[in-house]
Amino acid sequence: MTTPAAILTSLKGGNALPLRPPSLVMNLERLGALHQSRLSFMRTLVRRIMKERWQITPSLFQLDQEGYGTVIYKVVAPHGVFNFVLFSNYLSPEERNDRVIATKWDLTMALVEGDVDEIYLEKLRQNVPKQEAGRLDSRVFVLSRANRSARNFEYVVDQLAQGQQPDVGKIAKVGYLYRTTAVYGSGKLGMADWEKVRNNFPDFARPFAGEMFVCFMLRNFSLLQAEHIAKNRSPKNYSSLKPAIKRYFGIGNSTGLGMAPYLVNHPLLINRWIEMRELALARVCALGYVDESIKKQFSNLIDRCTAHTSETETEDEWQTNNNATVLQDLAALKHHTSSGFKDWGHLLQWSHENCSLQGQEMLVSILLELYPGLVDELEEFHTADEHLDLDPLMPLQALKQIIETRYDWALTIDFNAEGARETCWYRSEEKMEPRLGSIADIEAKDKQMALGVGYAVRKCYNQLRAYMNEHPEHTTARFMVARPKLRGIVRRIQSMNQSTYGDIQANLLDQNILPMHLLRCKLAFFGVSKFDPRSRLWVRNTMFQGAPLLEDIGKPFNDDWFMPLAPKQQGDK
Incomplete structure (x- = not known):
């Protein structure tokens, strides 16, 4: 099998393809401008399911007329058998809460290894609905919960019960029936840890494959449940959802600060994700042929992105302005390319000079969509060994040189400026969830997380220079004996020197830091769309909209659900 190192080499003569520099790519605002692409995890998961023809069928369907009860889907994948277990319970309006402090939900669910007998089902029934208050075992891969959309669920059920289809314009405003508020995995609450899943279960051995699968299944169940309730409510008048409208429903998601620290705490993994995306772009620019068919497809994708962005609704002024700017960028791109263009590399450079960051990154996603043959194989390389190793024999001069070259961005930040170290990232005592506070809050300061990589590098550099004034010939080992508290940041500096990307080049302690950029970056790699910020700390979005059902x-599949559009009301294909 091709290695990650080899995949970074061009098909032309073994020369490395030119990648965009980390100083450009790892800019926090640019990371917050990323969009879904062919390499997003939802897209790669669906491709595998469709290509490998996973068998997913209900093995237990015990719902009453109002849709409450238990459902189990048996999942037969190429390398194993799994079960998706779901519990639907009545939730009163006053108990419905999307925040992490909630204790009850409309739906709770789990993805588990192997078959589920009555004894194990009862164990799940006693714990899955409790979520964090319950306890699970290592047969469980993923735990999640979701609430009905107050604006859509009852409306859709009523329409179907009357023999009508829901109004597409209304659905476009909120493109889902349920919104998940948490998707847990990787060993939390006693579940299987990532190493177990990665080493023993190839079907879910890619980052967040299990979590994405649970959201995919939730989306399918939400449609089944709505139809089930409507049919029981009015058997004579009932009409099922038309397939085109059905596929337009996604699954909603609410994401808060809990996701933000991941990008900082897993730098080698993030490096790999971004590396593959940048390699895909480099391949397209170097090897992507341009003929009349490609030009037409390119123009159509611009139109699709324009329509998709126009259909995205948000009450947030900042996001509304971003969407308006993207529309201007797409119009300028359409005009610029209407009379032809030289090649993709020059067009990308034009976008850097004439478009916003979100417009530039939208173009990247469009270019990747054009060339599945150059892009899709890179999805095999989204995993990475995440060991940050200390090199005790490295001369201090070499360590100093690494900081001055790779971390030059950190050395340019004035951490003594007003507000430069104001923000404090910490974990709440009750839920152990990330929070954002002020360094003036003593309690928050005592619980703060080590997310200020730039500041840590700066402190290390200052102490390193002072130490080298007296001991320039020493190795890293001697420096660590003298400054043991710097071991963590030195390990990171040395390890990250072997990668291209991975470190976010921003001061995450600054008082003006916008966590939304961190959330948007990770969500873009997941493959979500229609970002709707509710504050600077959390965002609603839509997953799997337009995906197959x-x-x-088993049916023909062309993987064409990038930037999905609302179907025509009369569409029934």
């Missing part, structure tokens, strides 16, 4: 498995 369970009943589509």
